Amino acid sequence: xxxxxxxxxxxxxxxxxxxxxxxxxxxxxxxxxxxxxxxxxxxxxxxxxxxxxxxxxxxxxxxxxxxxxxxxxxxxxxxxxxxxxxxxxxxxxxxxxxxxxxxxxxxxxxxxxxxxxxxxxxxxxxxxxxxxxxxxxxxxxxxxxxxxxxxxxxxxxxxxxxxxxxxxxxxxxxxxxxxxxxxxxxxxxxxxxxxxxxxxxxxxxxxxxxxxxxxxxxxxxxxxxxxxxxxxxxxxxxxxxxxxxxxxxxxxxxxxxxxxxxxxxxxxxxxxxxxxxxxxxxxxxxxxxxxxxxxxxxxxxxxxxxxxxxxxxxxxxxxxxxxxxxxxxxxxxxxxxxxxxxxxxxxxxxxxxxxxxxxxxxxxxxxxxxxxxxxxxxxxxxxxxxxxxxxxxxxxxxxxxxxxxxxxxxxxxxxxxxxxxxxxxxxxxxxxxxxxxxxxxxxxxxxxxxxxxxxxxxxxxxxxxxxxxxxxxxxxxxxxxxxxxxxxxxxxxxxxxxxxxxxxxxxxxxxxxxxxxxxxxxxxxxxxxxxxxxxxxxxxxxxxxxxxxxxxxxxxxxxxxxxxxxxxxxxxxxxxxxxxxxxxxxxxxxxxxxxxxxxxxxxxxxxxxxxxxxxxxxxxxxxxxxxxxxxxxxxxxxxxxxxxxxxxxxxxxxxxxxxxxxxxxxxxxxxxxxxxxxxxxxxxxxxxxxxxxxxxxxxxxxxxxxxxxxxxxxxxxxxxxxxxxxxxxxxxxxxxxxxxxxxxxxxxxxxxxxxxxxxxxxxxxxxxxxxxxxxxxxxxxxxxxxxxxxxxxxxxxxxxxxxxxxxxxxxxxxxxxxxxxxxxxxxxxxxxxxxxxxxxxxxxxxxxxxxxxxxxxxxxxxxxxxxxxxxxxxxxxxxxxxxxxxxxxxxxxxxxxxxxxxxxxxxxxxxxxxxxxxxxxxxxxxxxxxxxxxxxxxxxxxxxxxxxxxxxxxxxxxxxxxxxxxxxxxxxxxxxxxxxxxxxxxxxxxxxxx
Numbered sequence: 006x007x008x009x010x011x012x013x014x015x016x017x018x019x020x021x022x023x024x025x026x027x028x029x030x031x032x033x034x035x036x037x038x039x040x041x042x043x044x045x046x047x048x049x050x051x052x053x054x055x056x057x058x059x060x061x062x063x064x065x066x067x068x069x070x071x072x073x074x075x076x077x078x079x080x081x082x083x084x085x086x087x088x089x090x091x092x093x094x095x096x097x098x099x100x101x102x103x104x105x106x107x108x109x110x111x112x113x114x115x116x117x118x119x120x121x122x123x124x125x126x127x128x129x130x131x132x133x134x135x136x137x138x139x140x141x142x143x144x145x146x147x148x149x150x151x152x153x154x155x156x157x158x159x160x161x162x163x164x165x166x167x168x169x170x171x172x173x174x175x176x177x178x179x180x181x182x183x184x185x186x187x188x189x190x191x192x193x194x195x196x197x198x199x200x201x202x203x204x205x206x207x208x209x210x211x212x213x214x215x216x217x218x219x220x221x222x223x224x225x226x227x228x229x230x231x232x233x234x235x236x237x238x239x240x241x242x243x244x245x246x247x248x249x250x251x252x253x254x255x256x257x258x259x260x261x262x263x264x265x266x267x268x269x270x271x272x273x274x275x276x277x278x279x280x281x282x283x284x285x286x287x288x289x290x291x292x293x294x295x296x297x298x299x300x301x302x303x304x305x306x307x308x309x310x311x312x313x314x315x316x317x318x319x320x321x322x323x324x325x326x327x328x329x330x331x332x333x334x335x336x337x338x339x340x341x342x343x344x345x346x347x348x349x350x351x352x353x354x355x356x357x358x359x360x361x362x363x364x365x366x367x368x369x370x371x372x373x374x375x376x377x378x379x380x381x382x383x384x385x386x387x388x389x390x391x392x393x394x395x396x397x398x399x400x401x402x403x404x405x406x407x408x409x410x411x412x413x414x415x416x417x418x419x420x421x422x423x424x425x426x427x428x429x430x431x432x433x434x435x436x437x438x439x440x441x442x443x444x445x446x447x448x449x450x451x452x453x454x455x456x457x458x459x460x461x462x463x464x465x466x467x468x469x470x471x472x473x474x475x476x477x478x479x480x481x482x483x484x485x486x487x488x489x490x491x492x493x494x495x496x497x498x499x500x501x502x503x504x505x506x507x508x509x510x511x512x513x514x515x516x517x518x519x520x521x522x523x524x525x526x527x528x529x530x531x532x533x534x535x536x537x538x539x540x541x542x543x544x545x546x547x548x549x550x551x552x553x554x555x556x557x558x559x560x561x562x563x564x565x566x567x568x569x570x571x572x573x574x575x576x577x578x579x580x581x582x583x584x585x586x587x588x589x590x591x592x593x594x595x596x597x598x599x600x601x602x603x604x605x606x607x608x609x610x611x612x613x614x615x616x617x618x619x620x621x622x623x624x625x626x627x628x629x630x631x632x633x634x635x636x637x638x639x640x641x642x643x644x645x646x647x648x649x650x651x652x653x654x655x656x657x658x659x660x661x662x663x664x665x666x667x668x669x670x671x672x673x674x675x676x677x678x679x680x681x682x683x684x685x686x687x688x689x690x691x692x693x694x695x696x697x698x699x700x701x702x703x704x705x706x707x708x709x710x711x712x713x714x715x716x717x718x719x720x721x722x723x724x725x726x727x728x729x730x731x732x733x734x735x736x737x738x739x740x741x742x743x744x745x746x747x748x749x750x751x752x753x754x755x756x757x758x759x760x761x762x763x764x765x766x767x768x769x770x771x772x773x774x775x776x777x778x779x780x781x782x783x784x785x786x787x788x789x790x791x792x793x794x795x796x797x798x799x800x801x802x803x804x805x806x807x808x809x810x811x812x813x814x815x816x817x818x819x820x821x822x823x824x825x826x827x828x829x830x831x832x833x834x835x836x837x838x839x840x841x842x843x844x845x846x847x848x849x850x851x852x853x854x855x856x857x858x859x860x861x862x863x864x865x866x867x868x869x870x871x872x873x874x875x876x877x878x879x880x881x882x883x884x885x886x887x888x889x890x891x892x893x894x895x896x897x898x899x900x901x902x903x904x905x906x907x908x909x910x911x912x913x914x915x916x917x918x919x920x921x922x923x924x925x926x927x928x929x930x931x932x933x934x935x936x937x938x939x940x941x942x943x944x945x946x947x948x949x950x951x952x953x954x955x956x957x958x959x960x961x962x963x964x965x966x967x968x969x970x971x972x973x974x975x976x977x978x979x980x981x982x983x984x985x986x987x988x989x990x991x992x993x994x995x996x997x998x999x
Contacts, residue, residue, distance in 0.1 A: 008218070015267060015579030016252065023194055031062055036191045038070050042506065089481065093497060094484065126560060127558075134160065137156060179205050191214060204238055204239075220236065226272075260584070262285060288303075296533060314512060318514065320577055338643070343514070350473045363436065363494065372408035382450060396411045444475055452464060477497055527582070531588060574604045632646045644671070699959055703840055709724055715880070739783075743778055753822060779798075821849035832893055844889065846886050856898065858900070860906050869907055881948045904930070915932060919932055
């Protein structure tokens with residue numbers, strides 16, 4: 006029997022030909038082989054519409070065709086292993102045959118998936134272990150021999166567990182006698198490429214029955230170079246072209262411009278350029294959310310104008326990662342939508358809860374693991390978990406066993422099967438039998454809490470994830486419970502092998518990959534997130550082989566990612582019949598440039614002056630688009646936001662044409678918003694009580710004044726309201742105290758000295774002094790945190806002393822350590838302009854000539870600031886301390902420098918501000934020249950003036966929300982985000998607390 010071929014460019018009637026032929030041979034029990042699950046549903050709907058009922062026909066994947074061949078031949082084959090079982094067997098194979106790779110499996114779980122892909126690649130290309138061994142025998146690359154061993158071991162483990170897999174079944178089906186298929190028409194449709202194994206099966210079947218391959222390919226079309234290899238293979242196998250379809254001239258249901266764009270794409274530009282119309286649009290946006298809002302807004306307008314949601318689709322290269330944002334916005338705008346993607350069970354709330362419970366009940370389970378479970382859908386009410394978390398934090402409880410005791414003490418139910426899971430230890434089989442029912446229970450609880458009569462898609466996702474995890478646990482137990490461990494159960498559930506698939510619902514806008522949408526038809530297609538190098542190469546077999554290795558093994562070359570991207574983009578051009586929307590980002594949310602795919606430019610080149618959009622209007626949204634235009638608002642809420650951005654007169658005009666009830670509702674919301682803004686503009690009675698107490702205050706700390714100068718809101722929240730922390734004092738405060746007190750004690754033992762090189766005497770004192778100070782500060786327990794803090798303190802101080810010892814010829818030496826002024830028992834506060842300054846200096850180094858240097862120790866990697874940053878961020882502490890040692894009778898020094906000195910060694914250079922005229926005396930410090938200033942005294946005076954203004958504002962209750970005077974106003978969590986200004990030219994508002 007001949008092998009037949011039907012080919013041609015998109016939109017040329019091939020689908021109709023196949024449909025007509027297929028229905029005409031229903032009596033011969035034909036078989037249609039398609040690439041994906043969605044293709045099966047699509048063809049079933051299409052064929053059923055024509056015949057009323059699809060009887061006497063089969064629509065299958067290649068793997069199902071192989072199973073059918075085996076069944077008809079009477080072959081008894083082992084059950085097919087699930088993906089999770091295959092992954093487990095591949096993990097065992099690597100552990101048993103490749104010892105060097107074993108330690109990396111937990112840190113790099115993707116290695117197992119890559120190895121499985123490689124094994125499948127071998128079998129798809131008809132390379133068995135014996136062939137692979139023969140081809141790699143002469144190769145000097147040791148890893149090829151190890152790959153052979155893993156491959157062979159994997160096949161042995163499949164057989165010993167009496168399992169098979171899809172590649173093995175297809176290989177067996179290929180080698181059988183296919184005479185039983187005589188007279189059964191077979192159609193292969195929708196494939197861009199076939200593996201050698203699939204091609205061999207097609208050729209062998211064609212010797213006994215009619216086999217027709219239907220593919221998209223046009224000879225000489227550069228956009229379809231990806232399918233040229235398959236066309237060549239079929240031609241080489243003797244395929245007879247049954248039909249080479251030609252482009253139609255269009256019809257009333259297909260926009261002429263779309264046909265022209267598809268026909269001319271990447272062809273010669275000699276033809277007359279196209280004129281813009283509504284069929285093709287390019288959308289350029291700034292930021293992912295803006296892009297998604299622009300796309301969702303346009304779809305909402307189409308639906309509002311009468312386009313059924315099911316006639317619209319969104320194409321995304323990575324629907325699982327990028328699709329949720331588009332889905333959520335469409336739902337917000339009232340558009341029914343289906344996100345068609347694979348979802349890893351581990352990424353669901355149910356999966357995360359199962360993994361948290363496994364971690365918490367293990368020997369190293371932490372309190373954080375338990376809290377993660379309690380915060381999930383299987384835990385108690387959030388308020389109860391809040392109380393547990395507070396007790397855990399206050400008690401410095403780090404273990405899950407300690408945290409679960411608090412749960413029990415408060416009468417909160419422990420997680421299901423807690424004791425049994427703990428007792429199971431590392432018995433993976435026992436754990437799998439326990440965690441399955443627990444997960445199913447979580448899914449059932451989520452379903453019961455869903456208020457809708459028809460469960461939401463998110464609820465269905467969670468319940469499907471619960472079922473998938475429960476099934477996965479049973480599968481793992483079935484393939485060798487003696488090798489299962491807690492880690493292998495965790496790895497299995499957390500892997501991509503346990504996943505669920507969302508099938509598109511009828512009548513909804515589809516969000517899918519270009520793979521799923523190719524050869525489909527919708528009225529409007531939005532191809533979004535079209536960025537440079539946006540499509541990944543899906544044909545690579547992983548990190549194990551080099552190109553030369555592939556050549557040695559005789560594996561086919563990689564599919565060129567550029568050809569793949571071009572073909573998928575070209576396929577997208579053929580999907581819509583009325584409107585194609587190409588969306589990209591030109592910048593991210595911060596304004597950093599992003600680069601659109603050059604394929605968009607290839608479309609624009611088809612138009613006169615590259616102008617695609619009618620009237621030059623960009624349908625995308627840029628960073629300045631805070632609201633939609635009222636006329637284009639995709640929902641009532643967005644319309645209300647757009648109206649709110651207008652003045653009162655415009656608000657009346659915009660709502661005048663609405664139904665009275667709707668208009669009244671919007672105007673009422675606006676009035677309530679204005680009232681709320683008025684009511685909450687000032688901080689009210691709470692702030693009045695605080696500022697009244699500050700009006701006559703004389704004593705202010707240097708750090709407090711600096712905080713206010715940097716951000717008044719931050720100062721108000723942190724230093725006046727002083728919210729009660731949920732847990733104990735942050736560990737970095739305690740650690741800082743440990744460092745400072747230890748440093749002061751060490752220097753006090755050696756008055757007026759710096760360590761000598763090598764500083765042996767000093768170094769021997771570090772460890773006992775750290776332990777002594779830790780005892781005083783309550784950091785001497787044997788908990789991991791306290792042990793870690795003491796060890797880090799010893800390391801930081803030892804390293805710091807070593808660097809100090811390398812400073813030669815010091816002109817100034819330590820004289821004052823942890824010295825305070827303005828506190829009880831310390832020198833008097835320093836008189837300022839109507840107020841007094843208090844503070845505590847880490848260290849003051851002094852020269853015999855009366856020079857003084859202020860040193861502030863810093864432990865963080867980014868806590869030191871340059872002179873320029875000190876000015877920009879309105880830092881005052883160093884300058885105020887230098888002013889204090891000059892003005893206070895207790896010191897009477899001439900300040901020459903104020904420095905942040907790092908304790909760590911990653912960036913050891915002192916930074917800050919110093920008098921450039923004193924560079925010679927300070928040379929031993931290794932200062933950075935740009936921190937020196939010729940106006941040293943004036944810089945200190947400027948800081949003092951700023952401090953005086955800050956204190957004056959504090960006393961008068963002034964709180965400013967001004968980006969010019971609050972450098973960190975947009976990042977500090979105490980400050981609200983002001984996104985809209987009434988008048989961008991107006992000065993920032995000054996909010997005075999009354």
